[in-house]
Amino acid sequence: MLWVTIDARALDGALMGTQILVLELTRALAHTGALRLRVLVYRERIDADTLALLGELPETEILAVEDVDETIPASAVFHRPQQTFAQDDLALAWQLGERIVLGQLDLIAYRNRGYFPDNRAWEDYRRASRHGMIAAERVLVLSEHTRGELIEEGLVPAERIRVVPPGLDHRIGEEPRRPAELGASEFLLCLGTDYRHKNRVFALRLLAALRERHGWRGTLVLAGTHVEHGSSREAEHEELDAHQQLREAVVELGPVIEAEKEWLMRNAAAVVYPSEYEGFGLVPYESALRGVPCLFAALSSLAEGAVGRAATIVPWDPLQSAAAAYPLLTDREARARHVQMLADAAHELTWERAAEATVQAYREAALAPARDATTLSRDAVARERELIDDHQKVVQMLIDERELVLSDYNALLGEVGPARGLIGEHGSLPQDLQRALLALSAHPALSRPLYGLLAAVFRASRSAARAVRRLLRRS
Numbered sequence: 488m489l490w491v492t493i494d495a496r497a498l499d500g501a502l503m504g505t506q507i508l509v510l511e512l513t514r515a516l517a518h519t520g521a522l523r524l525r526v527l528v529y530r531e532r533i534d535a536d537t538l539a540l541l542g543e544l545p546e547t548e549i550l551a552v553e554d555v556d557e558t559i560p561a562s563a564v565f566h567r568p569q570q571t572f573a574q575d576d577l578a579l580a581w582q583l584g585e586r587i588v589l590g591q592l593d594l595i596a597y598r599n600r601g602y603f604p605d606n607r608a609w610e611d612y613r614r615a616s617r618h619g620m621i622a623a624e625r626v627l628v629l630s631e632h633t634r635g636e637l638i639e640e641g642l643v644p645a646e647r648i649r650v651v652p653p654g655l656d657h658r659i660g661e662e663p664r665r666p667a668e669l670g671a672s673e674f675l676l677c678l679g680t681d682y683r684h685k686n687r688v689f690a691l692r693l694l695a696a697l698r699e700r701h702g703w704r705g706t707l708v709l710a711g712t713h714v715e716h717g718s719s720r721e722a723e724h725e726e727l728d729a730h731q732q733l734r735e736a737v738v739e740l741g742p743v744i745e746a747e748k749e750w751l752m753r754n755a756a757a758v759v760y761p762s763e764y765e766g767f768g769l770v771p772y773e774s775a776l777r778g779v780p781c782l783f784a785a786l787s788s789l790a791e792g793a794v795g796r797a798a799t800i801v802p803w804d805p806l807q808s809a810a811a812a813y814p815l816l817t818d819r820e821a822r823a824r825h826v827q828m829l830a831d832a833a834h835e836l837t838w839e840r841a842a843e844a845t846v847q848a849y850r851e852a853a854l855a856p857a858r859d860a861t862t863l864s865r866d867a868v869a870r871e872r873e874l875i876d877d878h879q880k881v882v883q884m885l886i887d888e889r890e891l892v893l894s895d896y897n898a899l900l901g902e903v904g905p906a907r908g909l910i911g912e913h914g915s916l917p918q919d920l921q922r923a924l925l926a927l928s929a930h931p932a933l934s935r936p937l938y939g940l941l942a943a944v945f946r947a948s949r950s951a952a953r954a955v956r957r958l959l960r961r962s
Contacts, residue, residue: 488546491516491849492525492583494567494576495541496552499532502745503680503712504769505592508653509568510537515654515842517544522846525550525562527583552579561585564849568627570597571619572612580622586852588845589623591616591643593766594636595684602682602717617642624852627651627845629767630788649848654838655772663750666710666740673705674738675782676755678748678770679762680711683719689761689803691726693782695733696809703816705756710740710748753777756816761800765789771797772836775829780815780822782808793832797825 493516497509517524523546528538530551541549550559565584570591571577580587596602597616603609620626626643627650628634634650637643677690690707697703713720727734743751752758758774760783768789774781783789785798799815801807814821 488523489521489564489846489849489853490523490525490562491564491566492527492550492562494565494580495526495528496532497569498528498534498537500534505569507657508590508592510540511654511657511838512568512841512845513541513547514544515838516845517547519842519846520545522546522849524548525583527552527555527579529553550583555579555582559583563853564588566590566845566849567619571615573615574618576615577619577622580619586855587619587623588625588627588848588852589619590627591620591633591637592629593633593764594640595682595764595766599684599717602714604716623647624855624858625649625848627848629653631791632788633766649844649851651841651844651848652836653767653769654841655769655776655833655836656838661744661746661749663753664744664746665750665754666743666747668740669708669738669751670706673756674708675705675757675759676708676710676751677759677761678710678751679760680714681709681718681720681723682714683717683722684763685711685719686761686763686803687719688722688726689800689805690759691723691730691733691737692805693759693761693800693808693812694736695730696805697813697816698733698736700806700809701813703813705816706736706738707759708738708740708751708755710743710751712742752779755779757782757812759783761803762786762789763802768794771829772833775826776833778826780825781829782812782815793828797828799825 495509497505525548527550530553564586565580566588568590600609620643626648634648679685694707757780760770764787771781782799784800784802785795799811
């Protein structure tokens with residue numbers, strides 16, 4: 488059996504697209520009978536039910552990140568089902584696998600600086616992402632669209648890319664549960680995080696057109712997590728401020744649990760999915776499998792095959808889109824044709840097929856001849872880890888030196904003056920001088936000689952102070 492380590496650290500209790508992919512693919516791989524699996528998880532983050540489910544899989548062991556050390560052997564293949572976010576992701580891959588298989592879900596974050604707190608964070612992510620794609624013997628993508636983008640950007644050559652669509656035959660856990668905040672009216676469902684590319688503002692405009700031009704009286708339910716960077720929340724609120732009549736027709740649920748998501752998708756008049764970009768786009772298929780139409784635009788991966796032919800939204804014209812969508816809300820036959828078109832395509836997407844294609848990619852990766860780029864990547868990661876370790880040692884040494892100096896100086900003051908220190912909220916030194924001294928700790932060339940000199944002076948001063956005290960007591 489081929490021994491494979493799967494990076495399942497994404498299983499952190501949430502159950503969104505990435506988590507579903509990692510969990511369901513791992514389950515399907517374990518049942519192929521072709522692999523011995525080692526599943527890497529965070530002991531403190533994974534929920535008990537998911538951990539129990541993984542523990543029941545055949546030929547599968549669980550490895551907690553917290554237990555990884557130099558004694559853990561490397562498997563033949565290390566599979567990270569999503570892109571590398573930091574250099575540590577790649578360092579861990581090289582430590583636990585001889586060859587790397589990487590899942591590159593999309594290029595959304597790679598191209599959007601606004602999804603990061605600053606330019607440095609974005610560039611760090613882009614560098615880590617490129618590094619991962621260089622190191623990987625096989626890069627797995629979900630659609631032909633993403634494959635084309637990687638080739639066009641010059642990130643991965645065509646011979647190392649494999650298209651492996653996800654399955655749609657997920658397990659259904661809890662019984663569907665109606666969200667308590669939801670009223671009784673007919674509703675459109677816009678499901679997903681509020682990243683700008685999800686285009687929830689257009690969902691508001693589509694609702695307005697349906698109500699104003701076609702007399703549809705339903706509401707719009709926005710369900711999904713708010714993101715810290717790259718959110719459309721402000722634009723959504725501006726749109727509602729400009730169209731006050733919409734406020735009473737919009738329900739903002741925020742994040743929903745899986746049971747509530749299931750109820751919403753089964754009971755919506757239609758799902759609105761106005762995304763501008765998707766690496767695959769599960770929602771139209773998931774919606775159709777529940778007998779519910781999905782309103783989306785034929786863009787990026789959503790333009791491929793049968794799913795593209797079922798697109799209703801005209802980018803980004805709310806009036807034309809409302810005219811095309813209204814029959815799906817009111818005409819039973821039009822609704823049935825639309826749902827059937829998507830459902831037929833959805834039935835082709837199973838986790839068993841995804842697992843078979845992934846096993847083939849593992850075999851190719853394990854047998855692929857060594858590449859110079861792979862060797863350079865491994866060496867670069869090792870060197871970077873050494874630099875990080877050296878930096879951390881220097882920082883700790885400076886902290887230790889600073890603490891020693893401050894201890895000596897504060898002890899001196901405690902013996903010859905008020906019982907308070909030099910540094911801190913009630914320090915004797917002026918605040919600007921305290922800040923200057925603390926800032927020097929970031930500059931080894933300056934801080935080391937300065938702190939060394941201060942330490943010698945303060946120790947000498949403390950000895951002199953003690954001598955003075957002894958003389959005063961004798962007198």
